[in-house]
Amino acid sequence: MGLILAIDDLSVKKALEILNDVCDYVDGIKIGIPFLIRNSSSDLKSLKTSCTKKLWIADLKLADIGYIMVRTTDLIAGFFDAIIAHSFVGIKNGLDELARYCDENGLKLVLVATMSHEGAKELYDFALIRMRDIVKQVNPWGLVAPATRPEVIYFLRRTLGSKIKILSPGIGPQGALPGEALCAGSNYEIVGRLITRSNSPLKAVQEIISAQKRKLRECGINMR
Amino acid sequence: MGLILAIDDLSVKKALEILNDVCDYVDGIKIGIPFLIRNSSSDLKSLKTSCTKKLWIADLKLADIGYIMVRTTDLIAGFFDAIIAHSFVGIKNGLDELARYCDENGLKLVLVATMSHEGAKELYDFALIRMRDIVKQVNPWGLVAPATRPEVIYFLRRTLGSKIKILSPGIGPQGALPGEALCAGSNYEIVGRLITRSNSPLKAVQEIISAQKRKLRECGINMR
Numbered sequence: 488m489g490l491i492l493a494i495d496d497l498s499v500k501k502a503l504e505i506l507n508d509v510c511d512y513v514d515g516i517k518i519g520i521p522f523l524i525r526n527s528s529s530d531l532k533s534l535k536t537s538c539t540k541k542l543w544i545a546d547l548k549l550a551d552i553g554y555i556m557v558r559t560t561d562l563i564a565g566f567f568d569a570i571i572a573h574s575f576v577g578i579k580n581g582l583d584e585l586a587r588y589c590d591e592n593g594l595k596l597v598l599v600a601t602m603s604h605e606g607a608k609e610l611y612d613f614a615l616i617r618m619r620d621i622v623k624q625v626n627p628w629g630l631v632a633p634a635t636r637p638e639v640i641y642f643l644r645r646t647l648g649s650k651i652k653i654l655s656p657g658i659g660p661q662g663a664l665p666g667e668a669l670c671a672g673s674n675y676e677i678v679g680r681l682i683t684r685s686n687s688p689l690k691a692v693q694e695i696i697s698a699q700k701r702k703l704r705e706c707g708i709n710m711r
Numbered sequence: 712m713g714l715i716l717a718i719d720d721l722s723v724k725k726a727l728e729i730l731n732d733v734c735d736y737v738d739g740i741k742i743g744i745p746f747l748i749r750n751s752s753s754d755l756k757s758l759k760t761s762c763t764k765k766l767w768i769a770d771l772k773l774a775d776i777g778y779i780m781v782r783t784t785d786l787i788a789g790f791f792d793a794i795i796a797h798s799f800v801g802i803k804n805g806l807d808e809l810a811r812y813c814d815e816n817g818l819k820l821v822l823v824a825t826m827s828h829e830g831a832k833e834l835y836d837f838a839l840i841r842m843r844d845i846v847k848q849v850n851p852w853g854l855v856a857p858a859t860r861p862e863v864i865y866f867l868r869r870t871l872g873s874k875i876k877i878l879s880p881g882i883g884p885q886g887a888l889p890g891e892a893l894c895a896g897s898n899y900e901i902v903g904r905l906i907t908r909s910n911s912p913l914k915a916v917q918e919i920i921s922a923q924k925r926k927l928r929e930c931g932i933n934m935r
Contacts (some may be wrong), residue, residue: 496782513732520775521782550774550797551744552828552885558720573774575799577830604776606801609845614838621833661776706804 489514490696491654493679499530501683506538508689509682512696515542517571517654517677523547523563531566532690535567538546539688544569544654548599556640560588566672569595571631575611576623582625595628603633603657615639629654629674634663637671644672658695665695665700713738713880714919715768720745723754725907729831731763733906733912736920739766741795741878741901747771747787755790768793768878772823774800778806784812793819795855798845799838819852824867827857827881839863842861843870853878853898858887861895868896882919889919890926 492513494502506516516538518531519545523545535543551557551572560570572585582598589596600618601611611618621628624641629652632640640653648662652675655668661680668676678695716737719725728738734852740762742755747769759767769787773780775797784794796809813820824842825835835842846854847865852874863897864877876899879892883905892900902919909915 495779496786519779520773521779521786524783524786527751547744548774549744550772552826552832554884555719555743555745559748562720562745562748573799575774575797575834576826577835579827579829579832579833581828581830582828583827592758602776602800604801604805604807605803606777606807606857608803609803610799610838610841611801613823613841616836617834617837660778 489675490692490699491515491542491675491677492682492692493516493517493546493677494522494683495519495520495570495679499526499534499648502534503537505683505688506534510538512692513541514675514691515544517544519546523677525581527684528566531563535566538576542569543567544597546569548573549585553580553582556581556585557588560585560594564592564594567594569597569628571597571599574598574600575614575696577694578621578624580697582621585644586625586627596625597629597652597654598622598625598627599631599632601632601639603635603661607633615642619643622651623647628652629657632673633657634668634673634676635661637667640668640671640673660687664700664702668702669699670706670708679710713899714923715739715741715766715899715901715915715917717741717745717770717880717901718907719743719903720749721907723750723758726758727761729907730758732840733916734762734765736913736916736927737765738899739768741768743769743770744772752787752790755787759790766793767791768795768821770795771853772797773809777804777806777928780805780809782814784809784818788816788818793821795823798822798824798842798849799835802845802848806823806845810849810851810909820849821853821855821878822846822849822851823855823877825856825863827846827859831857840865843867846875847871852876852881856882856897857881858892858897858900859885861891864892864897866894869893888926889922890924893927894924894930
């Protein structure tokens with residue numbers, strides 16, 4: 488159980504500063520679309536070499552036909568251990584092609600099972616059972632489920648078993664408290680702005696980890 | 712009614728060559744995620760200045776929380792007239808924020824109502840009515856619906872009215888013939904590989920336009 492730092496729209500300089508401070512304390516780094524569009528592959532490389540032996544996740548939230556998802560992933564595969572795609576696109580000529588590419592290239596596939604914002608209730612939750620079944624069939628390394636709705640995490644954990652990794656965004660500006668998702672069955676909490684916008688990212692990370700540990704003691708789970 | 716060229720994973724050089732040949736014959740250019748990740752904003756600029764007065768569409772297939780979709784769009788807004796996002800992310804704290812940004816910045820919003828590959832039948836079609844209602848509520852400039860399933864285009868056109876623009880991918884490698892989507896109610900057919908992989912992109916475009924016109928005569932619609 489742990490903490491993943493989300494870097495979405497920082498400059499390379501700022502991202503490097505924050506990584507230097509917090510690298511030792513986080514389990515992974517998730518890089519969002521704005522950063523990937525704004526910066527070059529050499530920027531990505533310098534970022535990655537500044538914080539090795541962590542789980543590096545490309546969060547393009549891929550949601551296209553298989554051909555485009557594979558072409559996109561192929562462009563960034565060298566810099567990442569895992570990529571995130573939407574389960575909503577379905578399997579045939581979609582996730583099947585992406586999963587095959589990931590298998591063949593030693594990449595971890597993470598599927599969004601549902602999202603953290605209010606709008607996820609309009610469609611993503613409505614189709615939750617089908618989404619869960621798609622995740623089951625694709626059998627990816629991990630899934631994304633929102634810290635803002637622990638009951639969804641709990642449901643997915645109970646019905647998909649203990650092997651799949653659950654990654655949960657939504658802590659901080661979106662409303663969830665550190666540790667709540669871990670208590671519901673997540674393996675990682677994803678935190679961005681609460682760390683990147685802090686005057687002291689290191690202090691923010693340490694406070695989040697303390698809060699996670701407190702919450703986990705409350706719910707009777709041993710961390711790490 | 713017309714034709715949009717899709718540029719997904721070409722080099723800048725190749726894209727410029729093709730655009731020089733076919734610019735006069737197409738109504739718009741849709742740029743996909745691989746191209747946007749691989750190339751810089753100055754590449755985008757040179758592409759755009761090589762073929763002006765056309766509809767330039769950024770096809771990131773945005774599917775994230777509102778904050779990330781807005782940040783991403785803001786990075787590329789200067790180069791495009793329209794952007795594509797997925798309707799399945801829902802409205803609250805999602806598409807509402809993106810639609811507001813588009814309104815304020817004179818960008819056309821295009822929502823994916825459903826997709827062109829087989830996998831779209833697993834989830835996207837299952838939720839078609841809800842998807843249609845989200846499109847109705849957001850009231851975007853346009854929507855994406857697959858040329859591979861004209862019955863879905865027909866349904867969306869009949870239930871959403873004549874004002875909304877319908878853009879249809881899926882012609883060529885994915886199986887639809889030029890003109891089929893237009894006959895079902897689309898405004899634009901989106902064609903990529905059938906043109907970009909041709910030995911003569913210009914000839915490919917001219918043949919597609921001829922085929923569209925033939926098909927439209929068959930179904931009794933006057934083109935342009």
